[in-house]
Amino acid sequence: MAAADMDIDFTRRNKKPRLLSDSEREKLDEYLDSIHYSSRYSDDHFEYRHVQLPKTMLKAIPKDYFDGSRGTLKLLWEDEWRGLGITQSLGWEHYEVHEPEPHILLFK
Template sequence: MDIDPSRRNKKPRLLLESERERLDEFIDSIHYSARYSDDKFEYRHVQLPKNMLKKIPADYFDSAKGTLKLLWEEEWRALGITQSLGWEHYEVHEPEPHILLFKSAVSVISRAPVA
């Protein structure tokens, strides 16, 4: 499940202040799923408000797929997505392009049984 570098901007494209301000109204409406995991990764999906997609700059999108590109951490944080360190945007749910899929390596501590 490696990240395809062709689905990202070559380097993070930071938002201009005016672009960031257009997104502020949506930040409180971003939905974060519960975490789920397998042996290698912890996962979660982040659901952006559908109207927010209209305010995100065009160069954040993959025109061939009609979805957001895979975003660098600096990019998804600039959109207002807040998560702990270590999360990586690895996929977009194409039927619902406002849903972004994230993964983080499972640590030994998080796999330890709870007493």
């Protein structure tokens, strides 16, 4: 399915993927074993899951991954969320952040 069919608000992303430096990635290593992946669930259109990052991990993520007006992470390109240590099969798209709990990323 094309990204255009997924109703992704591309204005909430970096214009192009902003990859982490080696030193930025090293700061995230201690959190990798604490990332929680929900079971998959679906509707008539998509399969979904949410990924819960440790709350303290947000402090180690570079500021330009955040949407200052919302106080949450931007919608991340696949190269960005994989760089944070999120591991999922191919085809997942980060489409929303749960604003009351900004450490929860929603994928479809």
